[in-house]
Amino acid sequence: MTVANAFDPANAAGFAEDEAALIARRQRLLGPAYRLFYAHPVHVVRAEGVWLYGRDGEAYLDAYNNVASVGHGHPHVVAALARQAATLNTHTRYITDGILDYAERLLATMPAAISNIMFTCTGSEANDLALRVAKAATGGTGVIVTENAYHGVTDLLAQMSPSLGPSAPVGPTVRVVAAPSGQADAGAVFARGVSEAIANMAVHGIRPAALLVDTIFSSDGVFADPAGFLAPAVELVRKAGGLFIADEVQPGFGRTGAGMWGFARHGLTPDLVTMGKPMGDGHPMAAMAGRPEHLEAFGRNVRYFNTFGGNPVSCAVGMAVLDVIEAEGLIANASEVGAAFKRELEALAANDGRLGAVRGAGLFLGVDIVDAQGTPDATRAAAIVNGLRERRVLISATGRHGHSLKIRPPMVFSQENVALFMDRLKDTLAGL
Structure with missing residues (x-):
């Protein structure tokens, strides 16, 4: 590497x-x-x-x-952090208003079908959670990623992050496909790679769980065009029984200039969305949002808790970031x-x-x-x-x-x- x-x-x-x-x-x-x-x-x-x-x-x-x-040290964000830290900071097993206000406001930026959100502290945690949900929802274990993807540093995510190099080999149920390269037929070429990965999984008795992509392919070299090229690959994965996980940790929160989320440029509603880095303007916070029907099996069988995810200070910071994005255009x-x-x-x-x-x-x-x-x-x-x-x-x-x-x-x-x-x-x- x-x-x-x-x-x-x-x-x-x-x-x-x-x-x-x-x-x-x-x-x-x-x-x-x-x-x-x-x-x-x-x-x-x-x-x-x-x-x-x-x-x-x-x-x-x-x-x-x-x-x-x-922006570094934005005064509105810093003031919100200090004010909430001086008032209350605790975990999500008590009833507090802030997490609900923030959840409603953040979900309102997404397609209506995505109506549940779970909070974590890092993008790695958010992607780890999304994969657990996808496996519970589909019964599959196979995951498709791109050839130089980066999705996190946990043991599970390192197996899905080829950019980490040979010291972190991809997992046995992970299939790697070439990233789109910006050509006019990028959608067809990328879909062909995904189709071949699904076929290879079938040969090895692996059921697909998810296609996991950073929607601007940051680590692959930054590929954004033509807008919409992801759609054919997503359709293939869903037909094979898997979910589409949009990793918005890098392109999310308005960075692409075409709305809040990178997936919007592709005319898609993901099954699960992960987010992190820009969410707190430097404060460590992240989340996974998704369609409630996909979270049902996971929520029924697994007790999930994250000590710091969604704490009152983080939610106040997140609200302040949204304030700034809106107020400053x-x-x-x-x-x-x-x-x-x-x-x-x-x-x-x-x-x-x-x-x-x-x-x-x-x-x-x-x-x-x-x-x-x-x-x-x-x-x-x-x-x-x-x-x-x-x-x-x-x-x-x-x-x-x-x-x-x-x-x-x-x-x-x-x-x-x-x-x-x-x-x-x-x-x-x-x-x-």
Whole structure:
């Protein structure tokens, strides 16, 4: 697995003494499994809006962090958190109003058929819960995912996240299909792969439980077009007895600029929807929503409880995030600024052969980096990611080959922020 923005501890020569000591301390205390971004890691001490600030006050333009979806430290969200934390915080086995008010408001953003919601703390937990529900509802165990998918870090989800690499092999009832690649017939091609996966399951006596996809295929390289291409594959899975789980942890909450949810661009009503990261603007909260008929078997036979999922503070934060999305028109902003951003990148790509296809929707963009023959160039993608970091702009890279720039800023990103990004990208390309 290629990780374009990974820090290699062996390359810390030349770092300031205190910086090197801090990295060594981190490795000693947190162990070897944690990773740092960038060839030269960024030491941040505070954040506001679209900016992260280093220890010396230097500002970094955050063009990557969809966790702080409505901007780092948004005052309305912070005030809601502090107010509720000073009033009450407990679990969901007491009757409280906040969880019900939030559930009603959040479900109102979804198709009417999706009318139940269960709260967790992380997207991994939400996807784990969705798979348990799907298995209970269908009696199946087979799950179809894409070839470089990422769906979580639990033992179960790691078996459905090929992007984690060979150290986390896919599970015996998991089938991997090629991600759509943006071509005009993407729907037919993707459906053919799903059909072959279902047929392979049948040969091995595996009943399908679910097709699990991130609806913008974030880890596969960001694939959004043509809108609607998911529908034929979903129909096939349902005919085979499985459910469609829309993983909205990355594309959800208005990021694509076409409504609240990525699945809406495909004209679909999922069976189950999972969500997380942007839900709390940095506060750890997540959820699974679904059709009540699918939750019936699970709820009848399983007692489910999550100590922190849906607690009053989390629900107050979630409500505040929805307030900001609505009051500040952030879905429209994602659409307008994202479209302008994409046009700027396409114009640059037309004049610089190192940039290949530009893809995405709203403020979720992917840009392929290629060599002179047009083949994936992960080394150059890493150089661009790290070159931007040195110019205080933060992005990442993604895709099976690690060659696609992943641009996913907070939804308050402005046209001025786009202009600054483009200037520094051009400087970075000139310096390669």
